[in-house]
Amino acid sequence: MEKNRIMEAFLSLGLLVLAVLCVAVPFFVLFTGDGTYSWQFGDPATKKMMAEIALLFVLLSGILLLGKRPAVRWGKTALVCLIFCWGHVIFLPMTVSALYLGYVILAGRFVRTVLLGQKEIEDGWMADFILGVSAVLCAFCLLSAFKTGSIAQLRLFSAASGAALYLWAALSGGFGRAAAWLKDSARRDGFRKEGLQKAEFQKKEFQIEGFQGKNRTLWALLTAFIIVMILVQAGRMNISLDFDTLWYGVRSEYVLDNGTGIYENPGMVGMAYVYAKGLETLALPLSDLASHSYLLALNLWIAAAGLMGIYRLAGLFMNRTWALAAAALSSCIPGIMNMAISAKPDVITWVIQIFMVYYMACYIKNRKFALLALSGGAYLLSLTMKSTALVFSTAVFGMSGLYLLGRRLLSLRAPLRQWLLLAAPAGALTGIWARTMMITGMPVTSVFTSIFAVLGFQMKYPFATSGLPQNYEEASNLAVLLRRLFHMLLMPTGKDMGHVVFAWGSPLMLFLIGACLAAALLMAAAWKRRRAGESGGQPDRKQNRESAKKRLSLYAHVAFWPFLAVNLVSLVMLYQIDGNYFMLLYTGIIIGSLSLLHSLKQAGHRRFLRTVSWLLVPIMAFNVLMTAESNWAWSLGFSEIQWANKGRVNHEALQHEKMVQAGNEQIWNILAEDETTRVIAFGDHPGCLQFPCVVQSYKDITSPWGNVELVNTVEAFEEYMAYAQADYAYVEAGFIGEGNWEWSYGLVRRMIERGTLTDLVFEHGNVLARVDLDGVSSMETRENLRLFDENYITYERKQGGK
Structure with missing residues (x-):
């Protein structure tokens, strides 16, 4: 025991030094002298923004911590958010985009429960999102195919079908069930499926009746933190129209659908105009409104759904307090949340990938084919959103398939209705890729055209075939990798970090990697003592039997390490590094690190874990500053508060x-x-x-x-x-x-x-x-x-x- 305490003390000291470096080095490099954000840091707009952020956190923490009844607690929280949105002139975009996203999810629920009869699915709202996005894309593609897909016609179709779906939800008791679910979520965290989930999570730290004591305080602080980080993006939405957003993100009425639908050739050769346009097609009913913030607000709501997805995915590997911490850490990553106020498809691709991994993990636990079909549907749908998904989604889904085959967990015998869960995503992929194919002659453009050319596809005039990316560095690939890793982990400056500094994984990644190494050393020492017989007794035979939790742990390793390798190869090959390419990697590092640390806590290293937890606080505080100061548009502070406004900016x-x-x-x-x-x-x-x-x-x-x-x-x-x-x-x-x-x-x-x-x-x-x-x-x-x-x-x- 004495050796164990000494080892913990040395490792804690090492992590303390690492935490100081993780905050001090990027702060001095970026915010002082001639640093990237030094000109912003002392500006009054920054001080005003940070004061507003602090006030929001204190106010929301107090409401969530002191409120006794869920209805009052959440009602006051919603009121604060509403006042904030109205003051920063984003009330209408946030409201209309929420209603539109609700329509999409209801469309998915209708497909899942009425058409396919799949009512008993874990976290069905994620399935509804996948199927709803797919169904809406299929509808828009069909209307476009018959040249009745103008934006006005698509908006009329969405309004009519949306009214019908909202009416259906009201008459079928859907709103009542949703309210009950929210109330139950506040009390019991929404773990309504008792069975395996309850058995898996029934630990000391997991009070099934709600957060109590210290856990309740932690719940209030983490929840308030997540809400504040979402509001940080909302508060500057009107002034954050970045380069790519102005280039193609908010111009769909001219470059995607100019009167008859998405299959009209706009006569443009730029690759940005012929990428897979899943998000842009989905958002067409909002694309010609006077305010561009309707599109950005839709992306922000989707990002919030992604944080909920992280919470649920992390909950498969740890208790809900730690799962909430995973969502909170993700919410302060600039490389994730700064994408939420861009009209680029990175956020929705990331969210769909999270859902893909979640349903794959659920299938491994429960062996229900419907879950596997939803994971496959999410994979197909991700390919409609962003070209790079062909690499990153395929890497994860491909390794998942190899794991299922290797462990003999793959079973394809299922009713037709469960197979049909793949129909809408497959239809959406066909419809979106058909546009690119019709215009360019290839289903996917960008760096993949050279690969498809080898497969026999021929690029049409006036497009050019692109080769695989090269970094054009004189140094060796190993030297390039090490240099770029250093900048990506600690100091995002230099000639190839221009698109990383405002979409950075933050020093949190480096600290979590260090914490994982320390945890691995402690667990290795404990294993060595057990081998020497110091721990006493024999291991429980139950620990040697394969359990659902062990299957998930093995799956996580099989999927993560090859995915990490793909990301490292990309980091070496790319000439221009975009930090947002690695959003799923950031998420994987956070969930994997917390899962390992959670296991260390169960092994008895609570004192060490308390040290790690406290060291995370200053890093999270720095991340708040980094996220608030950085964005793709280089905008400063929040948009100006105007209490007398029309609810949106024109x-x-x-x-x-x-x-x-x-x-x-x-x-x-x-x-x-x-x-x-x-x-x-x-x-x-x-x-x-x-x-x-x-x-x-x-x-x-x-x-x-x-x-x-x-x-x-x-x-x-x-x-x-x-x-x-x-x-x-x-x-x-x-x-x-x-x-x-x-x-x-x-x-x-x-x-x-x-x-x-x-x-x-x-x-x-x-x-x-x-x-x-x-x-x-x-x-x-x-x-x-x-x-x-x-x-x-x-x-x-x-x-x-x-």
């Missing part, structure tokens, strides 16, 4: 105002006459894309997002303009010239001289030209070139202040 009006200020009022009015007008813009990306029509930038067309062959000659560019059915070309003042984008400047001048660009409109140095592919060189075209040279403000003239 982003379209703000974009119009910005374009007018840039001297584009007349040009805007011309392009706004017809939203199907197609424009090629030579301007700053993505700002030049904000006209209310189908716009692609020159950057979209050339390398690396498009095909550089299309701009090598003026003839090649004109051929592409014919493919794109371009109506106009827009040239932004001060963007091109002999000193900036010289090649595109030459293209524009030659096309004016050749008569391809005619009817020039000049406005404050900006130029709008009508495309005439039948134009020929003449005196008029030479005069147009003279006028262009005289009136267009080139890059050089702008830099010179002329």
Whole structure:
């Protein structure tokens, strides 16, 4: 025992040093001197935001801790959240997107319980999400196939079917059961399936009647923390429209569905426009509203569902107090939660992957085929959301399949209705990939095109086949891996960390890895003592028998380590590292670490675990600061509080105002006459894309997002303009010239001289030209070139202040 205490003391000291490093190093590197966020840290907006966060945490903790009745407790919590949302002008987006997500989940519940008769499924709300998203995607794809899929028609379909589903839920007692479930969740944590789950979790730390004593205090603090971290994202939603969101995330009405549905070819070569568009298709009814926050709010609600999924998944490996801690730790990871206010599909892909792993784990425990089918359906659905899911989802699901085969747990004999749980996800995948296939000739684009080319697929004009990513580093792969791991774990700075610093896994990952190593040493020492007979007695025979918990533990190892290897290979190969690529890895490290630490606590190392728990507090506090300061849009603080408001911000009006200020009022009015007008813009990306029509930038067309062959000659560019059915070309003042984008400047001048660009409109140095592919060189075209040279403000003239 004395040796054990000494070992614990040394390991605790080591973790203390590690915790200090995990907070001090990134803080000084990022927030002091010339650090990435040093300019923000001392700004009054930051101080105001942090004060508001602290007030919210104290207020919500007090309500949850002191409230005696669940209805009062949750009612006051909801009121605080409502006041916060109204003050920050996001009430309508949060409310409407919640209703829309509720419609999607109800659609899934209808498919699951009425059409397929699968009522007895663990955590059916996750199944309803999977099936609901799949069913809505199938419906939208079918409507588009018959050219009746305009956004207005899809919104009408959603409103009608949504009203019917809400009415069905009310008449069938669904709302009453939901209220009872919420009440029961507050009291008993929602573990309604007694059987195996109750047997698995019936431990000292797991009070089936509710959190008591210290656990109740911890429950209140962790729950308040999670809610606050969600509100942090909501509070800056209106001012956090990032690069990719403005590029394609909020432009679905022009680049995805421009009047007849998703199968219309928008004539765009940029890969961002032909990726799998599952999230964008799902959100189409919200995509043309005046505020872009409707789309961001939908993503935020989906992220909240992901945190609930983490809680349930972690609950399979530990008691619910620790499972709640896993959700709380995940909520303060910038690489996870900062994606919740971007219109990118990373969050919904991550959530579906969590559900995929959860139902696979449930199948391993309970051996019910319906659970396996739901896991398979989640895998298929994840492929509709993001191209990288083809790698990461396949890695996890593939290893899960190998585990089932190796342990002889795979049983495919099941009723047809359970097999049909795969139908909607398979239909959604077919419908979404069909769009990419019709436009490009390949089911998946990006780096996978070279692989599909080997399989016999042929890329259509004007798209280019992309090779596998390369890091273009002179150092060895091992050196690159070690350097990048150092930056990813402790200091996200450097030339290839530009997309990590605001989507970082945070130093929490490094600390948890250190804690796991310490826990492994303690458990190894305990095992060695047992082998030497120091522990006394013989091991319980029950511990040697395979149990559901052991099967889950083995499955976790089989799935996690190969998945980690895939992530490390990606970390080496990628030229541009995006921190959000590793969201599922962050989650796996958190759940795996807490599971190991939970086992250590059961082995009697409670003092060591108390030390680890207290050391997590400053790291979580730093993560709050890091998450609040960082985001993809580089916005500062929360959006301004306005008590007198319309419930939402009109982003379209703000974009119009910005374009007018840039001297584009007349040009805007011309392009706004017809939203199907197609424009090629030579301007700053993505700002030049904000006209209310189908716009692609020159950057979209050339390398690396498009095909550089299309701009090598003026003839090649004109051929592409014919493919794109371009109506106009827009040239932004001060963007091109002999000193900036010289090649595109030459293209524009030659096309004016050749008569391809005619009817020039000049406005404050900006130029709008009508495309005439039948134009020929003449005196008029030479005069147009003279006028262009005289009136267009080139890059050089702008830099010179002329």
